[in-house]
Amino acid sequence: MKKPETPSLLINFRFALIFALSVIMLVADLRLKVLSDFRYYLESALYPVMVFADSPRSVSRVVSSEFKSRSELIEENERLSSENYLQRADLLRLRSIEQENAAMRRLLNSPLHETSRRMFAEVVDVDTNPYLQRVVVNRGSSSNVYEGMPVITDEGLVGQVIEVNHSFSRVLLLNDPSSSIPVIDSRNQIRAIVTGTGSHDELEISNVPRSTDIQEGDLLVTSGLGDVYPEGYPVAIVTSVGFSETQPFADVKAKPLVDFDRMRYVLMFWYDRTLSNGDRYVEPKKRTDSKVILREERIRNLIDSMSSSRARQTQTTNEPASGEEAQ
Amino acid sequence: MSAQSNTDQKHSTFVLFLPLMFICLIFEIFRLPEVIAPYRPDLLSLVLIFFSVYDPKRINLEIAWLCGLLVDLMSGAPLGLNALSYALQIYLIVSQFRRFALFAKWQQLIIIGLVNFLGQVLGFWVGHIIGQTVYEVNFIGQTLTTGALWPAMAFFCAILCNSFSVAPAGEKKDD
Secondary structure, rough: OOOOOOOOOHHHHHHHHHHHHHHHHHHHHHOOOOOOOHHHHHHHOHHHHHHHHHHHHHHHHHHHHHHHOOHHHHHHHHHHHHHHHHHHHHHHHHHHHHHHHHHHHHOOOOOOOOOOOEEEEEEEOOOOOOOOOOOEEEEOOOOOOOOOEEEOOOEEEEEEEEEEEOOOOOEEEEOOOEEEEEEEEEEOOEEEEEEEEEOOOEEEEEEEEEOOOOOOEEEEEEOOOOOOOOOOEEEEEEEEEOOOOOOEEEEEEEEEOOOOOOOOOOEEEOOOOOOOOOOEEOOOOOOOOOOHHHHHHHHHHHHHHHHHHHHHHHHHHHEEEEEEEEE | OOOOOOOOEEEOHHHHHHHEEEHHHHHHHHOOOOOOOHOOHHHHHHHHHHHHHHHOOOHHHHHHHHHHHHHHHHHHOOOOOOHHHHHHHHHHHHOOOOOHHHHHHHHHHHHHHHHHHHHHHHHHHHHHOOOOOOOOOOHHHHHHHHHHHHHHHHHHHHHHHHOOOOOOOOHHOOO
16 A cells, blocks of 8 residues: 555546547547548558558468469469350340440430449458448549449449548448448339348348238349439349238348458449439430420419419418518 | 666667557458457457556556547547547556456456456447447457457566566656
């Protein structure tokens, strides 16, 4: 007891101070977004550290690819070239189908959307927090990455960009609990919303009535609603549909198509629905049928007359009230 | 340590603490295989606890808080989340277990596990309040490995302290 110990009151006070400071910082960072500029610069500066932390894995990958035998390489090359040959043949057909689709959409007077700009990115770091499902990719605002950018692989949808820094950005995977994606069942076009559960191979489809026709093995693709993800990208396959009498909704589980653990490269692409300049956004064909125009005009007149009469009504109801106030 | 206490050539604890902290920070964001990732030991908190017991005047609450802020920045967590968790762990050790260094190793192990668990719970709780996390079963995995690694870590740090002749601040006053 001779030693003067740290006074417990002082340490309590210091901890209270730190606690308050942390809470203030959390609020400032999350709600007020005050620190976003500060974070942007600091995290951009910390990017080399992240690359350094990733180095053992990248070194092991390089080493393992260096020590491939000649026969293995030849075999791989043959496989890849035959795959490439087949895919090129498919691509020829795809182009003609795309053109046909564009022509038909124009005939149907529905707007056509083309997403052409894509970018290759490499996964640099995975979030180590077990509760967050996010990865870091090596493209940032220097490559015109923006927040909310959809990210895919050749297997399916991955997620969207939630944080952009100078040379890297964070991607929210679709299995994160805070991620929800509007999808449709590709078999019967039923709309649903897929939510992440935090587990890497399970997604949840919530608020689906028990009578809905969703079956095991159905492919869910993005519906394009919500303006974040483009339409038609595969997301998940339904693994189980459970019904319980006590629950108002069906218990539907799905498995994402992309294996997030082994994901190495991703594609990010520019998707902007409101974009309407130039050739990317094709305007629907104008209706020229005089009958249709006549009908549209009549409807417009009707709406105008209704709204004006309603406006008059509200004016008349307001006038006595204001008159009373004046008195 | 008693053999070296008379020599004047003593280094500050920071000589050892800063490199160790850097290594632990790297380990925090190091990518592990998916199978063992939930059991990633929290080495940074072990190092912080060791030095806060060894040299409480230099390695204090504020240092732990700053380390936590660095973890936040590197892992992209909301600023203050890990900082609060680390500060709580050091606070508990310093304020509640003042005779921590005198405890037997197995007692220390249990305390480290408990304190680390509380820190995790706080981080998880705050994360849940701000709507980022959900409950998971492997919640306790990290705590177990962290606690189990404490004797090895304490031994390793003590050897390093001896070999680099690092002494806590204010030891001269006792003589």
